[in-house]
Amino acid sequence: AQSVTQLDSHVSVSEGTPVLLRCNYSSSYSPSLFWYVQHPNKGLQLLLKYTSAATLVKGINGFEAEFKKSETSFHLTKPSAHMSDAAEYFCVVSPNSGGYQKVTFGIGTKLQVIP
Amino acid sequence: DVKVTQSSRYLVKRTGEKVFLECVQDMDHENMFWYRQDPGLGLRLIYFSYDVKMKEKGDIPEGYSVSREKKERFSLILESASTNQTSMYLCASSRMGGGTGELFFGEGSRLTVL
Numbered sequence: 001a002q003s004v005t006q007l008d009s010h011v012s013v014s015e016g017t018p019v020l021l022r023c024n025y026s027s028s029y030s031p032s033l034f035w036y037v038q039h040p041n042k043g044l045q046l047l048l049k050y051t052s053a054a055t056l057v058k059g060i061n062g063f064e065a066e067f068k069k070s071e072t073s074f075h076l077t078k079p080s081a082h083m084s085d086a087a088e089y090f091c092v093v094s095p096n097s098g099g100y101q102k103v104t105f106g107i108g109t110k111l112q113v114i115p
Numbered sequence: 116d117v118k119v120t121q122s123s124r125y126l127v128k129r130t131g132e133k134v135f136l137e138c139v140q141d142m143d144h145e146n147m148f149w150y151r152q153d154p155g156l157g158l159r160l161i162y163f164s165y166d167v168k169m170k171e172k173g174d175i176p177e178g179y180s181v182s183r184e185k186k187e188r189f190s191l192i193l194e195s196a197s198t199n200q201t202s203m204y205l206c207a208s209s210r211m212g213g214g215t216g217e218l219f220f221g222e223g224s225r226l227t228v229l
Contacts, residue, residue: 009155034217043119043220044158044206090157092218103218107157 002027004093006106014114019063019078021109023091026072033074034092035065038108046092050074061085086113118142121206121221125176131184134193136165136224138206145211149173149181152203154177162205194201196228 007022025033030050036044048059055067061084065076074091091106124135138148140147150158150173160173162181170181178200182190189208193200203225207218 036218036220041223041225043222044207044218045220046217049217102160105158107155 002029002031002093002095002104004091004104004106006089006091006109008109009107010110010112012112012114013081015083016080019076019081019085019111020075021089021091021111023074023076023106024072025074025091025093027093027095029095032094033065033067034094034103035059035063035076036090036092037072037087038090039087047076047089081111081113083113083115086111119206119208119219119221121224122205122222124222125224126141126224128226129194130197130228132228134195134196134226134228136191136193136204136206136226137196138189138191138221139187140206140208140219141187142208142210143186144208145186147183148207148209149179149189149191149222150205151175151205152205152223158205161191171198181222193226196226198228200226202226 003026005024034049035045035047037047047063050057050067058064063078088108088109088110090108095101119140148163149161153159157173159175161179164183166169180192203223205223206221
């Protein structure tokens with residue numbers, strides 16, 4: 001069994017300040033973890049993924065996330081928010097096993113960036 | 116540029132109509148998925164397919180069916196649309212195996228049932 005919890009449904013930051021989007025997971029397996037971004041009226045795009053290699057994962061557009069097994073967390077960060085970062089972000093957990101995937105999505109965090 | 120294409124971005128249908136949502140991917144992926152996205156509920160899996168003519172129920176299959184006659188095409192069918200099926204529908208694809216693969220998404224089909 002697996003689940004994912006995004007701790008904030010909305011986050012608001014000023015342009016140029018750091019971004020922190022929080023995600024906790026539970027999994028019976030050693031999971032793969034992902035962050036996706038969805039801009040308005042668009043599909044989801046992969047930001048970054050953790051697949052049991054380095055625990056600090058760098059993604060596109062300056063985002064990164066750190067896998068912390070002891071805390072079962074995979075928080076997404078960015079040092080300095082840009083207006084174009086305003087979007088909805090989804091944390092996703094997937095069993096790290098063969099065959100077809102069964103992934104679980106968080107409910108999403110909407111990031112607002114204030115000029 | 117790899118792509119998942121959903122042919123209809125916006126649809127308005129009446130209660131009881133049959134609705135077809137089409138999805139085509141050009142990446143030769145084995146897996147294809149249909150999700151429903153509603154505010155506050157995230158993405159919920161309706162059906163997925165891991166091969167031609169193969170399908171598996173997801174978390175919310177009631178009121179939906181699917182068809183996969185060709186590897187690149189995965190269709191979602193609402194046999195008799197109801198107002199509670201008003202939603203955003205997202206198609207995705209991925210490679211077989213590993214459980215670590217990225218999902219590639221289409222831009223979504225926003226369905227309104229009146």
